[in-house]
Amino acid sequence: MYLNTIQAAEGSRKKSRRVGRGIGCTMGKTCGRGHKGQKARAGGFHKVGFEGGQMPLQRRLPKVGFTSQSSMYSAEVRLHELNALVTEVIDLKVLIDANIVPAFTKKAKIIKSGALSKAVVVKGIAVTTGAKASIESAGGKVEA
Numbered sequence: 001m002y003l004n005t006i007q008a009a010e011g012s013r014k015k016s017r018r019v020g021r022g023i024g025c026t027m028g029k030t031c032g033r034g035h036k037g038q039k040a041r042a043g044g045f046h047k048v049g050f051e052g053g054q055m056p057l058q059r060r061l062p063k064v065g066f067t068s069q070s071s072m073y074s075a076e077v078r079l080h081e082l083n084a085l086v087t088e089v090i091d092l093k094v095l096i097d098a099n100i101v102p103a104f105t106k107k108a109k110i111i112k113s114g115a116l117s118k119a120v121v122v123k124g125i126a127v128t129t130g131a132k133a134s135i136e137s138a139g140g141k142v143e144a
Contacts (some may be wrong), residue, residue, distance in 0.1 A: 017032075019031035019032060072104070073104060073105060073106040073107065074105065074106065074107045074108065074109070075095075075101040075102060075105045075107075075108045075109075076108070076109055076110075076111050077095060077100055077101060077108050077109065077110045077111070077125070078110075078111060078113035078114055079110060079111065079112050079113055079114050079115065079116050079131050079134055079135075080113065080114025080115060080116070081100050081114075082110070082116055082120055083116060083117055083118065084098070084100075085098055085100075085120070088118075088119065088120055088121055089120075089121045089123060090120050090121065090122050090123065090125065091122075091123045091124050091125065092105065092106075092107075092108055092124060092125060095108060095125075107125075107126065108125050108126070109125065109126040109127065109128065110122065110125055110126070110127045110128065110131045110135075111128050111130075111131055112128055112130035112131040112133075112134055115134065116134050116135060116138045116140070117138065118138065118139075118140075119138055119139035119140040120135065120138075120140040121140055121141055121142075121143060122135060122140070122141075122142045122143065123143045124143075124144070127142050
């Protein structure tokens with residue numbers, strides 16, 4: 001293999017459009033630009049998102065991102081955090097009193113992170129499948 005024999009792969013280089021070469025090539029006369037207008041002119045540039053003087057979409061929309069309002073009132077509880085609790089029956093009030101979840105929390109979910117070493121009864125708190133299996137294997141139970 002020599003440097004003077006290297007060629008580009010077949011089909012990797014697209015042939016440039018030969019405009020203004022007559023009616024036989026379908027790119028004659030107006031060269032695919034249509035008739036008149038800003039885009040037909042030489043140097044007829046407009047910036048991306050320009051809507052002809054109309055207030056563009058990116059300026060009509062508010063400048064705030066989306067923040068789910070429900071996420072402010074929901075919290076996750078890790079499985080190993082339940083070991084620190086003194087009571088056997090765990091509900092949302094117990095978690096708030098122990099400062100495991102914020103005071104304004106309306107719903108919580110226990111996720112499997114760490115290990116549970118004691119039997120607890122979980123009431124009124126959502127539980128993942130893995131966390132439920134861990135609670136039940138430790139001798140506890142999950143109540144709706």
